[in-house]
Amino acid sequence: MRRVLALAANAWRENLRSRFFLLTLAFAGIFLYLSFILGALAVEQQARVLLDFGLAFIELMGLAGAIYGATTMVLRELETKTIYLILSRPVGRGEYLLGRFLGLMLSVLVSMALMAAVHLIMLRLKGWSGADAYAMAWLGGFLKVLVTASLTLFLAVFSSSALTAGVIACALWSLGHFLPELRFLVSHGAPRAAVAPLTFLSWVVPDLQLLNFRDRLQTVPGSGPEAGAAVWLGYCALYCAVWLALAWGLLRRKEL
Amino acid sequence: MAEASALEFGSVTKTYVSSHLGRVTRSRGVEELSLGVAEGESFGLLGLNGSGKTTAFKLALGLLHPTRGEVRVLGRPPADAAALAQIGFLPELPYFYPYLTPRESLRFYGRLSGLGGAELSDRVERSLELVGLRRDGDRRMRDFSKGMIQRAGLAQAVLHDPRLIILDEPVSGLDPLAVKDFRDLLGGLCAAGKTLVLSSHSISEVEKLCVRVGVLKAGRLVRLIPQSEWRAAAGGLEGLFVETVR
Numbered sequence: 001m002r003r004v005l006a007l008a009a010n011a012w013r014e015n016l017r018s019r020f021f022l023l024t025l026a027f028a029g030i031f032l033y034l035s036f037i038l039g040a041l042a043v044e045q046q047a048r049v050l051l052d053f054g055l056a057f058i059e060l061m062g063l064a065g066a067i068y069g070a071t072t073m074v075l076r077e078l079e080t081k082t083i084y085l086i087l088s089r090p091v092g093r094g095e096y097l098l099g100r101f102l103g104l105m106l107s108v109l110v111s112m113a114l115m116a117a118v119h120l121i122m123l124r125l126k127g128w129s130g131a132d133a134y135a136m137a138w139l140g141g142f143l144k145v146l147v148t149a150s151l152t153l154f155l156a157v158f159s160s161s162a163l164t165a166g167v168i169a170c171a172l173w174s175l176g177h178f179l180p181e182l183r184f185l186v187s188h189g190a191p192r193a194a195v196a197p198l199t200f201l202s203w204v205v206p207d208l209q210l211l212n213f214r215d216r217l218q219t220v221p222g223s224g225p226e227a228g229a230a231v232w233l234g235y236c237a238l239y240c241a242v243w244l245a246l247a248w249g250l251l252r253r254k255e256l
Numbered sequence: 257m258a259e260a261s262a263l264e265f266g267s268v269t270k271t272y273v274s275s276h277l278g279r280v281t282r283s284r285g286v287e288e289l290s291l292g293v294a295e296g297e298s299f300g301l302l303g304l305n306g307s308g309k310t311t312a313f314k315l316a317l318g319l320l321h322p323t324r325g326e327v328r329v330l331g332r333p334p335a336d337a338a339a340l341a342q343i344g345f346l347p348e349l350p351y352f353y354p355y356l357t358p359r360e361s362l363r364f365y366g367r368l369s370g371l372g373g374a375e376l377s378d379r380v381e382r383s384l385e386l387v388g389l390r391r392d393g394d395r396r397m398r399d400f401s402k403g404m405i406q407r408a409g410l411a412q413a414v415l416h417d418p419r420l421i422i423l424d425e426p427v428s429g430l431d432p433l434a435v436k437d438f439r440d441l442l443g444g445l446c447a448a449g450k451t452l453v454l455s456s457h458s459i460s461e462v463e464k465l466c467v468r469v470g471v472l473k474a475g476r477l478v479r480l481i482p483q484s485e486w487r488a489a490a491g492g493l494e495g496l497f498v499e500t501v502r
Contacts, residue, residue: 003367003368003370006364007368010353014355017355018355085345087319088317088319089340090341090370091340253321255319255320
């Protein structure tokens with residue numbers, strides 16, 4: 001575990017010192033400011049607009065950082081050969097992947113938390129209250145980014161192309177919001193030829209609706225997520241574990 | 257296989273297979289490589305570009321898997337954690353994270369090698385001192401020259417006091433002063449009983465450091481030359497090497 005933590009700490013340091021991380025925060029600041037202005041145009045719904053835009057943007061920025069990080073972290077190390085000095089030490093390839101992934105997700109978590117802190121201050125200035133609901137909506141956003149990042153990491157190791165992995169990950173992330181519809185299609189009325197690929201997709205695509213606390217909190221004010229915490233936390237843990245294990249299986253066989 | 261061997265290749269063949277648009281291409285890495293390096297020996301691997309030296313090292317470290325045959329490192333399979341903990345590796349052109357300083361890099365690699373606490377701090381400082389990088393220990397490595405990178409590479413290779421040190425072209429691109437420093441340092445490691453396996457295009461360096469040399473030609477080990485043989489030869493090791501690979 002010490003090695004995993006050392007790798008995670010190094011990945012965190014790498015993200016902290018990279019321009020991309022700073023750019024993410026700068027963009028976030030600009031966009032949150034824009035949503036503040038946009039909120040002013042909404043007259044009576046200022047806080048609502050600021051809340052919706054801000055949360056969506058925080059999630060999107062987190063997602064962009066996670067997909068960029070997950071697609072490049074292993075591939076760049078293979079390309080620059082920095083991986084040689086790691087894997088020529090007593091570090092298992094599974095430990096390597098897990099450490100890098102944890103470091104990436106820590107960076108994403110911190111950047112999303114910083115954006116949320118700024119966002120909350122702006123909401124407070126508009127007289128909005130509801131920190132508990134906000135925390136749940138934000139957590140849902142982070143978990144969506146987390147499961148998508150684990151899938152992206154697998155895609156990157158599998159395809160050996162950051163661009164391909166990134167594009168597929170974005171497509172699957174979009175599909176993940178329509179998983180209930182996809183499942184409905186499989187069981188009701190999809191053409192026979194489409195059933196097998198749609199069933200496969202319904203297993204691969206992350207169930208982002210399960211984690212979409214933001215929409216539910218907005219449509220049913222004061223309510224929590226539909227499923228219990230054990231269900232959605234368990235789902236996230238299992239989903240990440242499966243994709244990380246598959247990525248490990250591929251990396252273990254990869255020749256460097 | 258003999259237990260006293262630090263590194264043992266038993267009829268190892270490595271064939272690289274790549275495919276593009278359904279067209280499969282095979283290329284040879286090493287072929288039927290059989291070689292043993294004893295504990296405490298300093299062994300040199302010579303060969304022209306593409307002769308299989310780096311492939312042999314990667315096989316020893318478990319970075320590549322043999323197509324046929326068996327590799328044993330310190331009596332264990334390659335990539336075995338216990339074996340890797342006892343190996344120091346300097347790749348040809350070592351690649352570091354440019355955003356780290358040598359001190360941070362060494363701390364990171366030390367942790368990966370299982371070091372920690374005061375021992376880690378002590379080893380990091382000693383390694384920096386050993387390669388002459390103590391004064392530049394807190395400079396980001398993106399600003400380093402090739403020679404300084406190579407020094408940092410050697411520092412990370414000896415940081416955890418390994419039994420077996422594998423060096424791929426350790427003096428390539430170094431200025432004469434740095435080459436002399438490297439030779440003295442590696443000589444000190446040999447004297448301390450470490451097993452040294454190195455490849456180099458600089459035959460004179462191999463001649464000075466090694467007690468036995470293997471010559472690879474097109475992936476095959478074509479000749480083993482003990483120190484006594486090249487000392488007795490008129491053209492020295494260079495003459496024997498040229499005669500072998502031509």
